[in-house]
Amino acid sequence: MADPLLEIEALTKRFGGVIASDxxxxxxxxxxxxxIIGPNGAGKTTLIGQLAGEIAxxxxxxxxxxxxxxxxxxxxxxxxxxxxxFQITSLFLxxxxxxxxxxxxxxxxxxxxxxxxxxxxxxxxxxxxRAALAxxxxxxxxxxxxxxxxxxxxxxxxxxxxxxxxxxxxxLDEPMAGMGPDESARMVKTLRExxxxxxxxxxxxxxxxxxxxxxxxxxxxxxxxxxSGSPEAIRANAEVRQAYLGEQEDGHG
Amino acid sequence: xxxxxxxxxxxxxxxxxxxxxxxxYAAVTAxxxxxxxxxxxxxxxxxxxxxxxxxxxxxxxxxxxxxxxxIGGYAVGILAQEGASSGFLQWPVAILVSALxxxxxxxLSLRTRGVYFIMITLAFAQLVYYFGVGLDRYGADDxxxxxxxxxxxxxxxxxxxxxxxxxxLALLVVTIYLIARLVNSRFGMVIQGARSNDRRxxxxxxxxxxxxxxxxxxxxxxxxxxxxxxxxxxxxxxxATMHWTRSGDLIVMVVLGGMGSAFGPxxxxxxxxxxxxxxxxxxxxxxxxxxxxxxLRMAEYWQIVLGPLFLLVVLFAxxxxxxxxxxxxxx
Amino acid sequence: xxxxxxQCLNGLQFGLLLFxxxxxxxxxxxxxxxxxxxxxxxxxxxxxxxxxxAAWTDSFVLGALLALGATLLVGMVLEVVALRRLYxxxxxxxxxxxxxxxxxxxxxxxxxxxxxxxSLSLPMWLISPVEILPGLFYPTYRIAIILTALLVAxxxxxxxxxxxxxxxxxxxxxxxxxxxxxGVNINLLYTLVFGLGAALAGLAxxxxxxxxxxxxxxxxxxxxxxxxxxxxxxxxxxRGAFIAAVLVGLIDTIGRAFLPDLLRLVLSxxxxxxxxxxxxxxxxxxxxxxxxxxxxxxxxxxxxx
Numbered sequence: 001m002a003d004p005l006l007e008i009e010a011l012t013k014r015f016g017g018v019i020a021s022d023x024x025x026x027x028x029x030x031x032x033x034x035x036i037i038g039p040n041g042a043g044k045t046t047l048i049g050q051l052a053g054e055i056a057x058x059x060x061x062x063x064x065x066x067x068x069x070x071x072x073x074x075x076x077x078x079x080x081x082x083x084x085x086f087q088i089t090s091l092f093l094x095x096x097x098x099x100x101x102x103x104x105x106x107x108x109x110x111x112x113x114x115x116x117x118x119x120x121x122x123x124x125x126x127x128x129x130r131a132a133l134a135x136x137x138x139x140x141x142x143x144x145x146x147x148x149x150x151x152x153x154x155x156x157x158x159x160x161x162x163x164x165x166x167x168x169x170x171x172l173d174e175p176m177a178g179m180g181p182d183e184s185a186r187m188v189k190t191l192r193e194x195x196x197x198x199x200x201x202x203x204x205x206x207x208x209x210x211x212x213x214x215x216x217x218x219x220x221x222x223x224x225x226x227x228s229g230s231p232e233a234i235r236a237n238a239e240v241r242q243a244y245l246g247e248q249e250d251g252h253g
Numbered sequence: 254x255x256x257x258x259x260x261x262x263x264x265x266x267x268x269x270x271x272x273x274x275x276x277x278y279a280a281v282t283a284x285x286x287x288x289x290x291x292x293x294x295x296x297x298x299x300x301x302x303x304x305x306x307x308x309x310x311x312x313x314x315x316x317x318x319x320x321x322x323x324i325g326g327y328a329v330g331i332l333a334q335e336g337a338s339s340g341f342l343q344w345p346v347a348i349l350v351s352a353l354x355x356x357x358x359x360x361l362s363l364r365t366r367g368v369y370f371i372m373i374t375l376a377f378a379q380l381v382y383y384f385g386v387g388l389d390r391y392g393a394d395d396x397x398x399x400x401x402x403x404x405x406x407x408x409x410x411x412x413x414x415x416x417x418x419x420x421x422l423a424l425l426v427v428t429i430y431l432i433a434r435l436v437n438s439r440f441g442m443v444i445q446g447a448r449s450n451d452r453r454x455x456x457x458x459x460x461x462x463x464x465x466x467x468x469x470x471x472x473x474x475x476x477x478x479x480x481x482x483x484x485x486x487x488x489x490x491x492x493a494t495m496h497w498t499r500s501g502d503l504i505v506m507v508v509l510g511g512m513g514s515a516f517g518p519x520x521x522x523x524x525x526x527x528x529x530x531x532x533x534x535x536x537x538x539x540x541x542x543x544x545x546x547x548x549l550r551m552a553e554y555w556q557i558v559l560g561p562l563f564l565l566v567v568l569f570a571x572x573x574x575x576x577x578x579x580x581x582x583x584x
Numbered sequence: 585x586x587x588x589x590x591q592c593l594n595g596l597q598f599g600l601l602l603f604x605x606x607x608x609x610x611x612x613x614x615x616x617x618x619x620x621x622x623x624x625x626x627x628x629x630x631x632x633x634x635x636x637x638a639a640w641t642d643s644f645v646l647g648a649l650l651a652l653g654a655t656l657l658v659g660m661v662l663e664v665v666a667l668r669r670l671y672x673x674x675x676x677x678x679x680x681x682x683x684x685x686x687x688x689x690x691x692x693x694x695x696x697x698x699x700x701x702x703s704l705s706l707p708m709w710l711i712s713p714v715e716i717l718p719g720l721f722y723p724t725y726r727i728a729i730i731l732t733a734l735l736v737a738x739x740x741x742x743x744x745x746x747x748x749x750x751x752x753x754x755x756x757x758x759x760x761x762x763x764x765x766x767g768v769n770i771n772l773l774y775t776l777v778f779g780l781g782a783a784l785a786g787l788a789x790x791x792x793x794x795x796x797x798x799x800x801x802x803x804x805x806x807x808x809x810x811x812x813x814x815x816x817x818x819x820x821x822x823r824g825a826f827i828a829a830v831l832v833g834l835i836d837t838i839g840r841a842f843l844p845d846l847l848r849l850v851l852s853x854x855x856x857x858x859x860x861x862x863x864x865x866x867x868x869x870x871x872x873x874x875x876x877x878x879x880x881x882x883x884x885x886x887x888x889x
Contacts, residue, residue: 052456078458090456092449103446107458112439113467119439165457314676361873364880368619368675369819372811373876379808380869387862498804501683508680554695560688567681568669 003066005030005169005199006051006082011060013046013223020046022223023060028169033191033200035210038220039243044203045087047220048173051201052084053077065168078107081168085158085175087203091146097157098142101129104164132164133157136190152183159190169199176206188212211235219243261578265516268523272422276415288414289486294526295421296482299428301506301518303475308504309512310436311468312448314371316500317358317378321351321473323385323495325480330397330490340403340411344481351477352470354381359469363462366451378497385492396491403485411485421482425519428475433515435471444468509566511575520574532558586720591841592834597726599833600733604788605810606817606825607740608781614820615749615777618667619675621682623785623810624803625689630655630786631793631802632693635702644707644794651790652783659782663775671774690800701799704790729791736787737826744822749777809836812872818882828883832868840864 004027013021020043028034036044049055051062053074062070069077078084092100102125106112109124119125133139136156141149146157155175162170175191176184188209194200195213204210210217211231218228219240227233227240234240272291279287300322307313328347337343362373391397402411411417435441446454447461454461484490493499502525510521532555540547570577605627612618633654638647666685670678706725713721744750789803796802813832817824843864847856875883 054452073460074455075458075460078456084456086453086456090450090453092446092453094449095445099442103442103454104457106439106442107454112443112459112464114439115435115441116438118434118437119442120437122439125439161457312676314679316679361876365876368613368679369815371619371675371679372815373872375808376812376815376869376872380866380873383862383865383869386865387859497808498686501686504680504683554691556687557691557695560684560686560691563684563687564666564681567677567684571677 003030004028005065006201007061007063008051009061009063011047011050011062012058013043013050013055014058019223021050021057021060024220024223024225026218026225026228028199028201030199031195031197032215033195033202033213035202035204035214035217036220037204037207037210037217041222042220043223044220045173046223048084048087048171048201048203051171052082075107078165078167081166082171083162083165083167083169084171085162085173087173087177089151089154089158091154091157091161093147094145096143096145097133097138097149097153097160098126098129100146100157101132101160101164102126104161105129105132108165129164132160135163135193136160137186152179152187155179155183155187156190159187159194163194167198169201170194172200172202172204174203174205176204176209184209259579261575264578265520268516268520269426276418280415285414288418290526290530292414292418292421292486293483294522295418295425296479296486297503297506297526298519298522299421299425299482300476300479301503301510301522302425302428302432303472303479304503305507305512305514305518306432306435306444306475307465307468307472308507309514309517310441310448311444311465313363313465313469314504315374315469315472316371316497316504317374317381318472318476318503319497319499320378320381320495321355321476322480322483322499323381323490323492324351324354325477325482326484326490326494327385327388327391327397327480328477329403329481329484330399331391333399333401333403334391334397338401338404340405340409343403344478347477347481348474351480352474355470355473356466359466359473363465363469374500375497378495378500382492382495382497385495388492392491394492396489396493399484399488399490402488403481417485421486424478424482429515429519440464440467505563507573509563509573511573511579514573514575514579517573517575524574528555528559586717587841588838589717589720590722591838593722593726593730594841595834595837596830597730597733597833598837599830600730600737601788601792602806602809602813602833603826603829604733604736604784605806606813606829607737607822608784608788609810610814610820610822610825611740611784612778612781616671616774618670618778619678619682620667620781621679621807622662622685622689623781624805624807625686626655626659626782626785626803627789627792627806628689628693628798628800628803629658630789631704631798632697632702633786634790634793635704635798636697638704644704644710647704648790652786655786655789656779656783659786660775660779662782663778667778668771668774686804689803693800699800701797704793704798706794725794732787732791736784740822749773809868812868814882815872816875816882818885821882821884824882824884832871835871836864836868839867843867 006028008024008026011021011024024047036047038044046055050057053072053076057070061068064077064080064082067080069080092103099120102119105125105128106119130139130142133142136159138153138156138160141153146154149157155177159172159175176187179187184206191200191213202210202213214231216229217231217234219226219234221243226243227237272295275291276288279285300318304315304318307315325347328350329343332338332343332346358374358377362370362377365373386394405411409416409420411420436445443454443459443461443464446459447465451461483494506521506525507518508521509524510519511517533553536555537549566573572579605623609620609623612620630651633651634647637650638644641647641650670681710725710728712724714724714727716722809832813825813828816832817828844856844860847860847863851859
């Protein structure tokens with residue numbers, strides 16, 4: 001493909017004797033929503049960890065916008081436009097929802113060696129933060145302390161924070177984890193709106209959502225890619241059905 | 254910062270008024286001890302407030318903060334011994350050396366987290382303590398007597414108890430105000446965010462290390478100034494000021510008074526020093542009817558109460574006195 | 585040369601004592617995720633108990649055994665009454681709470697035993713030196729310490745490597761569910777583990793008692809060294825604690841013994857005798873600083889916590 005936004009080349013990660021990522025190679029073009037699916041233990045979160053910069057790969061290369069980011073720190077990658085949401089909610093629990101998102105805005109609004117002005121009164125920070133909250137449907141909850149929000153609202157907040165960093169690409173790790181059917185539907189709607197203008201790498205278990213949103217799907221099993229292609233191709237792939245989709249039909253894997 | 258008339262704000266206002274009135278009251282009742290006692294409270298309150306920046310707001314549990322009291326004090330003492338008694342030289346040196354040392358310690362320690370960080374700051378405190386013990390020329394273990402207070406070319410006379418008191422009070426108020434502004438600024442948001450969830454901070458793009466280090470240096474510098482004040486106050490400086498248990502005392506003040514609140518550390522300093530004075534009396538008074546003369550001896554061991562009291566505060570009143578005053582406290 | 589060997593043995597002995605202390609700390613931290621600053625107080629209690637019981641029973645060994653039991657008991661009571669409420673809380677809370685306990689124990693000891701401190705004398709058979717090498721006489725007592733500590737280290741090794749409990753320590757697990765899954769009564773387990781840690785601290789204290797004076801606050805100074813050992817060795821790692829402790833013991837002892845002479849080669853005699861004591865004390869902390877720069881997780885870190 002011509003000039004992918006994100007290019008992963010032979011990415012490998014071992015934990016002791018276990019191969020979590022087995023020479024994974026993948027390219028995500030600009031504007032695509034690429035879903036990664038696979039049974040538990042397939043190494044999906046390890047993959048995101050390496051893409052985000054929290055886990056150091058043993059071998060392989062990650063290129064973002066043509067630039068080799070394999071050795072860059074987590075915060076440097078964020079500054080380059082690669083944003084990530086966490087599978088297990090990771091927020092600033094003792095702050096309000098607005099404070100949380102405003103911090104994400106602040107991280108990309110120049111340096112923070114400003115010691116005097118009250119940051120909570122800075123329109124430069126608060127206005128984009130409110131916009132991000134509105135985009136995920138949390139505008140009404142902006143002054144609620146995050147520990148008092150519901151689990152579904154936490155997941156939405158995760159997305160809002162990722163958005164507030166004005167990213168070029170989103171790495172979403174199971175954004176719908178633990179959500180009921182209503183909340184999931186709302187999240188799918190949100191993600192569909194986000195698709196315009198953003199490239200997204202989505203890890204999900206919720207098959208309905210995956211097939212509704214994805215432009216392409218990659219299937220990961222035991223750290224290896226066993227199939228990658230359009231949703232129809234994946235649905236029809238026998239190996240994939242056996243390894244994964246079959247499980248899903250019996251109940252949650 | 255809201256200015257509603259809550260119980261907590263009322264207490265703070267009353268406290269500040271009382272503190273301002275101390276020298277006046279002391280002059281009227283010819284009780285100089287009161288001024289001496291409260292000067293110490295104010296200086297330690299300033300040190301505790303500086304610790305609060307990194308401990309209460311930043312979540313960095315430094316068990317070596319008293320080191321800066323020592324560095325500031327020794328800056329004054331050593332320069333005075335060598336003939337340089339000008340405050341215009343001593344105090345900037347105290348602040349600068351404290352800041353540099355904080356930079357060094359912070360650069361090494363802040364790469365670590367949690368329990369590691371606590372232990373490391375403890376160890377560095379001991380390092381400086383032993384260094385102080387080895388300073389033969391400046392009194393070593395016995396300490397250094399400071400015969401002349403810092404001179405300010407006639408602008409201020411630090412030997413005048415009331416003048417010195419009000420200088421300390423002014424510096425305390427300025428410190429509290431500056432830190433209150435700091436923690437609500439962009440910088441403060443980073444520090445608080447890093448305390449709340451450092452992993453998240455880095456994920457959204459903050460290189461948190463440089464900000465936490467800066468906070469560490471600021472806290473150290475302010476405490477160094479407090480150290481210069483303390484040395485002037487007691488006319489004496491020794492390595493004992495830097496012992497890690499002194500750092501523990503500062504931590505007690507911050508936690509007891511209320512971590513992460515502007516006036517908490519001052520309240521804690523007042524509370525702790527009041528306990529020091531009042532608990533023995535209280536024990537004596539309460540125990541006398543039951544134990545007679547033995548009550549006098551029991552009063553000597555008032556610290557036995559302090560330990561468990563502190564544990565109880567940690568377990569059940571985590572927000573400290575300020576937290577209790579403010580009602581429900583988040584986190 | 586003989587002097588050097590003697591100092592090495594002294595360093596080994598000191599290091600092994602540090603290991604006992606550090607092992608107790610790391611054990612409690614590894615299983616219950618509890619940071620216990622009052623560990624040094626248990627060390628102090630071990631020494632005080634030993635001095636008292638030895639005086640009552642007129643027997644060092646009997647006094648030592650009673651002291652061990654008493655410290656074990658105090659440790660378990662402490663865990664049940666106070667410390668178990670700290671489980672699951674922030675480490676800061678542990679530090680603050682146990683700091684309060686340090687204050688408490690120091691005052692309690694002062695109340696019961698007075699401010700003056702105590703001494704513990706050894707029976708004849710432990711004082712008389714043994715000729716371990718031609719021309720080198722070494723105190724029997726110190727050899728006894730080395731042997732006892734090595735035996736305890738062996739016991740801990742077996743415990744950590746060969747039992748399910750040890751598996752928890754090695755995995756760095758502080759997970760109640762996982763512990764429960766092993767089919768154990770958690771409350772009892774935690775109390776016993778804490779008791780074991782307390783006993784280790786008490787043992788170190790009572791063994792050190794005849795060599796140094798028994799006094800209030802003796803726990804704090806050595807506690808910090810135990811922390812340094814853990815930092816250098818890596819938190820949660822008993823093997824790391826062992827190696828680091830012996831290293832720290834050797835460096836500290838040999839440093840103190842030979843640093844003045846080494847410095848005299850470089851500085852004037854007066855300069856050397858001024859700088860040497862302070863520098864010797866600082867040596868260990870400088871070592872820690874160097875390790876931190878080169879390997880922040882310690883020399884033998886357990887997989888990330």
